[in-house]
Amino acid sequence: MTSPVKVYGPPMSTAVSRVLACLIEKDVDFQVIPVNMSKGEHKKPEFLKMQPFGQVPAFQDDKISLFESRAICRYICEKYADKGNRGLYGTSPLAKASIDQWLEAEAQSFNPPSSALVFQLAFAPRMKLKQDPGVIKQNEEKLAKVLDVYEERLGDSQFLAGDEFSLADLSHLPNSNYLLSVTDRGALFTSRKNVGRWWDEISSRDSWKKVVEMQKSP
Amino acid sequence: MSVNLKFSYWKYVIIPRGRREEGGEEKGGRGRMRKGRNRVEEKKKEEEGELKSIKLAMAIKVHGISLSTCTARVLLCLHEKGLDYELVHVDVASGAHKKQPYLSLNPFGLVPAIDDGNVRLFESRAINRYLARKHEDIGIDLLRSKTLTESAIVETWMEVEAHQFNGPIYAINHQMIISPLYGLDPDEKIIKSELEKLEKVLDVYEERLSKSAYLAGENYTLADLNHIPFLVYFMRTPHASVVTARPHVSVWWNNISTRKATIEVAAGMKLH
Numbered sequence A: 001m002t003s004p005v006k007v008y009g010p011p012m013s014t015a016v017s018r019v020l021a022c023l024i025e026k027d028v029d030f031q032v033i034p035v036n037m038s039k040g041e042h043k044k045p046e047f048l049k050m051q052p053f054g055q056v057p058a059f060q061d062d063k064i065s066l067f068e069s070r071a072i073c074r075y076i077c078e079k080y081a082d083k084g085n086r087g088l089y090g091t092s093p094l095a096k097a098s099i100d101q102w103l104e105a106e107a108q109s110f111n112p113p114s115s116a117l118v119f120q121l122a123f124a125p126r127m128k129l130k131q132d133p134g135v136i137k138q139n140e141e142k143l144a145k146v147l148d149v150y151e152e153r154l155g156d157s158q159f160l161a162g163d164e165f166s167l168a169d170l171s172h173l174p175n176s177n178y179l180l181s182v183t184d185r186g187a188l189f190t191s192r193k194n195v196g197r198w199w200d201e202i203s204s205r206d207s208w209k210k211v212v213e214m215q216k217s218p
Numbered sequence B: 001m002s003v004n005l006k007f008s009y010w011k012y013v014i015i016p017r018g019r020r021e022e023g024g025e026e027k028g029g030r031g032r033m034r035k036g037r038n039r040v041e042e043k044k045k046e047e048e049g050e051l052k053s054i055k056l057a058m059a060i061k062v063h064g065i066s067l068s069t070c071t072a073r074v075l076l077c078l079h080e081k082g083l084d085y086e087l088v089h090v091d092v093a094s095g096a097h098k099k100q101p102y103l104s105l106n107p108f109g110l111v112p113a114i115d116d117g118n119v120r121l122f123e124s125r126a127i128n129r130y131l132a133r134k135h136e137d138i139g140i141d142l143l144r145s146k147t148l149t150e151s152a153i154v155e156t157w158m159e160v161e162a163h164q165f166n167g168p169i170y171a172i173n174h175q176m177i178i179s180p181l182y183g184l185d186p187d188e189k190i191i192k193s194e195l196e197k198l199e200k201v202l203d204v205y206e207e208r209l210s211k212s213a214y215l216a217g218e219n220y221t222l223a224d225l226n227h228i229p230f231l232v233y234f235m236r237t238p239h240a241s242v243v244t245a246r247p248h249v250s251v252w253w254n255n256i257s258t259r260k261a262t263i264e265v266a267a268g269m270k271l272h
Helices: A014-025 A045-050 A069-079 A093-126 A133-156 A173-181 A193-203 A206-216 B017-028 B034-058 B069-081 B124-134 B148-181 B188-209 B228-234 B238-244 B247-257 B260-266
Strands: A005-008 A030-033 A058-061 A064-067 B060-064 B085-089 B113-116 B119-122
Touching (some): A005 A014, A014 A069, A014 A173, A014 A206, A045 A058, A093 A133, A093 B148, A133 A193, A173 A193, B060 B069, B069 B260, B148 B188, B148 B228, B238 B247
Parallel strands (some): B060 B085
Antiparallel strands (some): A058 A064, B113 B119
């Protein structure tokens, strides 16, 4: 029972860092198991047994093996309900419903354009791949519309799902961090008063700072 | 459709059946003492008010259109649970979903949104989670929420639907079904590349479904249900063969598409 949970994948992956942020918020011991993606380890049979789509992260706790970062986060919050930040996934059915709603907004509305931009602007140059200006422009416009909705929402409440930091906010950290710290598109966030205020609050949490440190160390 | 009144949420607004009937009989109660009559009328008014609020509170309002895949996702959950609901038509054709008052229900201007007494929600998958949790004890437990190891697997395959399956099938359906409605030719290049992605996803499903009857195990759950709306349309296209060519995926689709709830909801998904 006391053995730490295992997270397979590099902290610099956005999906891996989502799970790490959740584990640190919940004060759950974990071990990061490196997966060498440049050598294609995530497409090898042993890894595919844990993650049939060949993506990171994969996750193990006791006898359960899971994948999909948002599902792993939900599991961590349920299993370790009494540890660390207890309100991360809400403590009442209504709070949970609101968190789920904004988590889905993140997954369905925020994630597609922000992931495309992170790939084009942060990863493609590192991987020496050609950027596609059309894709960048299109996704910038989409993301701007999503952030307009957030701006309004964050004028009414401190965080997306209400007045407490939750999994819904946390789930935005990985992509936002790349856009704000690696690319020159941070103004998408900082030019919007409430979104900028929200970003400052969520990114200055100790849990996220620790994740950023882990991303920096080789 | 009967409504289950067992939930703690309702227990504060419910009045016993006997009292309701007694109230109904008071219509002909003339000639009583003034004091008594006032009391009776007051009681009647009070009960009418209560009944009205119960009625309003009971039926979940789903704002959307039956043709919409995301609306259908929520309707599937309501039908599986046998819950009373009212589908409030949103005039998507004239852009009502991009204007007030709809934007106050869903600021992203997408259908559906629900109104369940004091709870308003958008995002179909979040709505289904809410409904499945709230009505866990009616019908089948669509989240397997009693056992964490089971519910975590349901959550995983719900995310697979949202992040692996939804992207390519949405793109294909858009080209095959939506574009022609606007007089546009389907983009064969997009269809080809998205079909390749979808087939890779279905290869994983084939393997998975060779070991269990449903995606999250031996029980039908939201992980399966959430797939249905896009497949209803997709299976009417010539590309349906990518499903039927995979024996276990094909059996799975036969199972989930012939459920009573699926047949009822799919009946509202006719484009012609």
